[in-house]
Each structure stands twice: as C-alpha cells, then as structure tokens.
Amino acid sequence: xxxxxxxxxxxxGLPTHDNFALRDLPDAPLEKDQLRVxxxxxxxxxxxxxxMNDAKSYAASFQIDQPMTGGAIGEVVExxxxxxxxxxxxxxxxxxxxxxxxxxDMMPNKLPAxxxxxxxxxxxxxxxxxxxxxxxxxxxxxxxSAKPGDTVFVSAAAGAVGxxxxxxxKAREMTVIGSAGGAEKCEWALDLGADAVVDYKAxxxxxxxxxxxxxxxxxxxxxxxxxxxxxHLDAAxxxxxxxxxxxxxxxIDVYNDGKAQEMKYLIRTIPARxxxxxxxxxxxxxxxxxxxxxxxxxxxxxxxxxxRETVHEGLEATxxxxxxxxxxxxxxxxxxRI
Amino acid sequence: xxxxxxxxxxxxGLPTHDNFALRDLPDAPLEKDQLRVxxxxxxxxxxxxxxMNDAKSYAASFQIDQPMTGGAIGEVVExxxxxxxxxxxxxxxxxxxxxxxxxxDMMPNKLPAxxxxxxxxxxxxxxxxxxxxxxxxxxxxxxxSAKPGDTVFVSAAAGAVGxxxxxxxKAREMTVIGSAGGAEKCEWALDLGADAVVDYKAxxxxxxxxxxxxxxxxxxxxxxxxxxxxxHLDAAxxxxxxxxxxxxxxxIDVYNDGKAQEMKYLIRTIPARxxxxxxxxxxxxxxxxxxxxxxxxxxxxxxxxxxRETVHEGLEATxxxxxxxxxxxxxxxxxxRI
Numbered sequence: 001x002x003x004x005x006x007x008x009x010x011x012x013g014l015p016t017h018d019n020f021a022l023r024d025l026p027d028a029p030l031e032k033d034q035l036r037v038x039x040x041x042x043x044x045x046x047x048x049x050x051x052m053n054d055a056k057s058y059a060a061s062f063q064i065d066q067p068m069t070g071g072a073i074g075e076v077v078e079x080x081x082x083x084x085x086x087x088x089x090x091x092x093x094x095x096x097x098x099x100x101x102x103x104x105d106m107m108p109n110k111l112p113a114x115x116x117x118x119x120x121x122x123x124x125x126x127x128x129x130x131x132x133x134x135x136x137x138x139x140x141x142x143x144x145s146a147k148p149g150d151t152v153f154v155s156a157a158a159g160a161v162g163x164x165x166x167x168x169x170k171a172r173e174m175t176v177i178g179s180a181g182g183a184e185k186c187e188w189a190l191d192l193g194a195d196a197v198v199d200y201k202a203x204x205x206x207x208x209x210x211x212x213x214x215x216x217x218x219x220x221x222x223x224x225x226x227x228x229x230x231x232h233l234d235a236a237x238x239x240x241x242x243x244x245x246x247x248x249x250x251x252i253d254v255y256n257d258g259k260a261q262e263m264k265y266l267i268r269t270i271p272a273r274x275x276x277x278x279x280x281x282x283x284x285x286x287x288x289x290x291x292x293x294x295x296x297x298x299x300x301x302x303x304x305x306x307x308r309e310t311v312h313e314g315l316e317a318t319x320x321x322x323x324x325x326x327x328x329x330x331x332x333x334x335x336x337r338i
Numbered sequence: 339x340x341x342x343x344x345x346x347x348x349x350x351g352l353p354t355h356d357n358f359a360l361r362d363l364p365d366a367p368l369e370k371d372q373l374r375v376x377x378x379x380x381x382x383x384x385x386x387x388x389x390m391n392d393a394k395s396y397a398a399s400f401q402i403d404q405p406m407t408g409g410a411i412g413e414v415v416e417x418x419x420x421x422x423x424x425x426x427x428x429x430x431x432x433x434x435x436x437x438x439x440x441x442x443d444m445m446p447n448k449l450p451a452x453x454x455x456x457x458x459x460x461x462x463x464x465x466x467x468x469x470x471x472x473x474x475x476x477x478x479x480x481x482x483s484a485k486p487g488d489t490v491f492v493s494a495a496a497g498a499v500g501x502x503x504x505x506x507x508k509a510r511e512m513t514v515i516g517s518a519g520g521a522e523k524c525e526w527a528l529d530l531g532a533d534a535v536v537d538y539k540a541x542x543x544x545x546x547x548x549x550x551x552x553x554x555x556x557x558x559x560x561x562x563x564x565x566x567x568x569x570h571l572d573a574a575x576x577x578x579x580x581x582x583x584x585x586x587x588x589x590i591d592v593y594n595d596g597k598a599q600e601m602k603y604l605i606r607t608i609p610a611r612x613x614x615x616x617x618x619x620x621x622x623x624x625x626x627x628x629x630x631x632x633x634x635x636x637x638x639x640x641x642x643x644x645x646r647e648t649v650h651e652g653l654e655a656t657x658x659x660x661x662x663x664x665x666x667x668x669x670x671x672x673x674x675r676i
Contacts, residue, residue, distance in 0.1 A: 273618060274615070277612070
C-alpha cells in the first residue's frame, strides 16, 4: 500500500517534524485517465514552505490532513492514460509519497527518451532540466536581462538554483560573485566557476561583497539574483551599478520568521535606477520552455552546467530532507531517493 | 549686483539655515554665448537635498562655497547667445539666485510663445509642464505602465509630483488613492479627483489603505507611485495585486535620516511578482518630451490637470521654501517669486 506525507498542522515559523505524518493512501482500482506509479525520486524545495501557510500565496495551500504534493520522478506501473505504458519514466507532481494512483491534475510528462539515452539521469528533470534549473535560467536571463560582461551577485550560490545561476552566468561570459555559508560550499561555488565568493557565515555580507568587487576591479553589480533576502538584498542595493536589475526568486532568510527586513540601502533604488522584480517559474515557463530545454540541454551536454545532489534515502527521510533546506544542509539539489 | 544662495556646509540629516548663505555674484561683461537674465521664479525640489551630500548621486554634488543651481524662469536682459533677445522668457538651471550671467551649461530654453499666448503662466514650466509634471507623467505611464482600470496608490498626493499623478491617473480612468498629511491636504487630493485618501498624520498607513481599498471594492493596488518610502512603501508591498508595478520617484521620509527602512511586506515581491523600479526624469525626458508636452499640454488646456502653488516672496525666502519641503509645508508646487 502506498504511503504519503500529510500536513497535520500549519507551521508557526520554522517547520518541525510535528507538522507532518506519514500515512497510508487509500487503495483504489485504476480509472480512465489515471496512472499507477512507483516513485523513484522526490524533490523538496524551499517554495513548499509557503504552501504550508493558509495565507494567499502563488501556489494553492496544502490542506490539513491531506497528502502533500511536489515534483517527483516515477515509473508507470499500470496505465489507463493514453500515451503512457508500464515502464515509462515520468515527471509529475505527486511527490511526498512512494507512489499510488495519479490523474491528469498531477501533470504527468514522459521524460524524453533521447535525453535519457544520451546519459542524462532521470532526476535531472527535478533540478537542472526542471524547476530549479528553469528558475535559474528564467530569472537570470529573462527577469534580470543579464548579458555577457555583466557582474552578477547570487545568494545561496551552492543551492540548487544558485549553483545553476553561477554556471549559466559563467557560460554567458559574466563575472560572478556567489554567496554561500561555510568553506565547503564556498569552495564548490568557486569550482563551479564563480570569480569570487562571500561566506555569509564568516562575517557580514556587504564588506565581503565590496572587497570582492574591488579585487575583481568592478565598480558594482549589474545583476542580483536573490534567493535569500535580508542582509544579502541590502548589500545588493548598496553595491548596485546604475540600471542594475534584481531578480527576486526567494527570501529563505525570512520565510519562517516573518520579521521586518532592515533595508538601509533600499533608497539607492532611485539614484541607481534599480529595477527589482519578483518572479515565479510557472508564470514564465510555458512561454520559454522550448528555448530553455534546448539551451539548458546543450549546457548540460557540454558539461558547462553540472549539479551536485544531496540525497536522502527512503520516503521516511523526506521531512529530514525538507527541514534541512532551512538549515543550509544541502549542497546543490536536495533529493529523496525511494 | 546679482545675489545667489551658496552652500556653506553639507547638511548632516535635516538641512538648516546654517548650511546656506546669500552672497553677491561677481559681475562680468557678457561674453559670446552668454545671456544676462533677471529671474522671476525659482523652483525648490526635494531632489536638491541629495545634491547637498558629497556622496555619488544621480546629479553632481553642489560644491561648498559655490552658488547652488536649480530650475528657474527668467527674463533675458541682454543677449550674446543666438536665438535669444531681451524680453524673452526662458527656463534655465541657474536658480537659487535673482539673476546674473548664464551660459549654455545652464540649458536656457525659450518658453513657447503659443502656450503663453493661450494663458499658460510662465511658472507652469517649473511644475506641470516641467520637472514635476514630467516626473509624474513618466513615472506613472512609462515606469509603472499604468493603464485605464488600474488602482493607483500615490504618496505625497498633495505635493507637486503627487498632485499631478492623481490628476493624470484620473484623466486616464484609473482609481486613485492618495496619501497626504493632514485634513487640508487630503481635502485637496479629493478635490483633484482622488477616489480615497489616507491621512498619514492621523494614523498608520496600512490600515487606512486597506480600508480605502475595501470601501472602493478593490482587492489591492496595481500601481504604487512612491514619493516617500518607508511605511508608505511597505503598505504598498502589503496591498499589491499580482504583477503590481512600483515607480520609485522619491523617498523623502529617509533623505535626511539615513536610517534603515523596516520592510515587513517586502517578501510579497515574490508571490505577487511585484516589479519595482527607480527612475529619474532626466534619463527618460529626451526620449518622450514631445509626447509629454503634447499630452500634458492638452490635459492642462482642458482643465484636467491643474496646480496649486505655494509661493514664497523674494530671494531671501528661498531657504525657507526649500526647508519647508521637508516639513510638509507645501500644497502643490513650492515656488519662490523674485
């Protein structure tokens, strides 16, 4: 019998294990336009925290005592859906579970056979060829209009989105400064090609960012890709060149605490004519998916864009994986292997 | 002998009379490409505060012990500049003085004879047909892409820029909520056509803004035109509809104190996909001046856009006028008549 993680109470602040319970899913015969799947990989992502609130947000709230959802890679076990056959590998939204019956609302899509044949792993469609890689690509190139020669600052540069931003920017001949927490993550950001790093655990962000710009001989940043908010965002305002563009992807610093952000340099929006824009992958994806798959597929095939995976084993470990996102426990993409 | 206000020391925080001194200008024979002018009207504007700092800003800093500059309307007394003759009324940048010799660097432009013949006052080119009206028009229509049907929130709605924003927005069939300090200014904002007002001196901004939206049956704001920053900006983040656009024109709340802004709702940038952009009139003006003059001239001629002037008499009163901007002493455009 399939099991799924259910939300049992809404987190106040940082989520804990007490907010979740692993429960059996009801079994049912397969109806028309349904698939029975066995999940292989589950994605956990920071945006899911927002869906645990009751508040109006960009994705519908998770409901109490209902199974949660999220990106997953599964294998079709039984099919009454046209175009799908047992053995097919699919990307779908019925994550947080080891399998079960899914319908069209879970947006099943077969993984492209050519990509798999060329050696791309299935879980790549949960990161560089999926939500996190797409978020990086859209935010950097479309929202922030980053172009060769720009100086780019990216926070959470050793995270799933941030590490993709670093590599896409380097492939496009930009100068990149990445921020990450701790020596190991900073080292990896440099391995990915970052020209300089800021270790936010080692001291305040702004002086480190200013020193990195000086070392690189750059007067300021042209682009900021924000995954963090707070002190990082304020440092970006402080160092922005004229007509800088900020793509605001996440503010993991403030998802849980709800406190006011102290913005000392926000006023530079005017003299520097900064454009700051929040965005969500799903708004933009349909319009650019063809271009994204072609471009990102090429960058991955050439080795220009790689990914490290932090893998938790087994459905039981899903909440550990999710909670780890807010403790900075992941290098690259946080995944659960069933 | 002409006199001009000189900056004698850089203000720390709020400027005071001690930062300025009225001094004689050296007299000189007129050289080629120079005009001798007698000023009639001087403009004082909040942006001038930024030019009193030594810091890099969008306009060059005023220099200590040098005469200050700014928008002015003058009459040509003597001309060695092609195209100008005694008696011409001109707009130029040699303000903060009662007259003197000016060159091409002060950007003299003759006021259009047709507009004057049609009854437009010369000082209109210091407000609705000049810097403040142009700032309102560019920020609302170009930076914030406001369109008919939008709900617009504008701070400092009884100021020179804000009052123009209210009227342009109403002429374009938008719903407008204006914020101003005190009953008299709020009353004027309503007279200008605002659908609702927020009196920031009467209580916190956000509850008043939320109540106004509810009364008007609007779910939130589509556009925020910011002249103020701080609490007003945070209230705009709190009430922004999806894909709201913020044109950041000024942050008079924080020009002087340099304190951090406490932004509790900045995080809504992401779920609401807010676009915030700082802008400066002079960046945009050249490209759109023809369209601006035609459109704004029509709105003024039809009576759709009007202006109240708060007039101080005599060059000696210039610093009073300027300092009054930061005490909310002006209704509409603050001017000095020589």
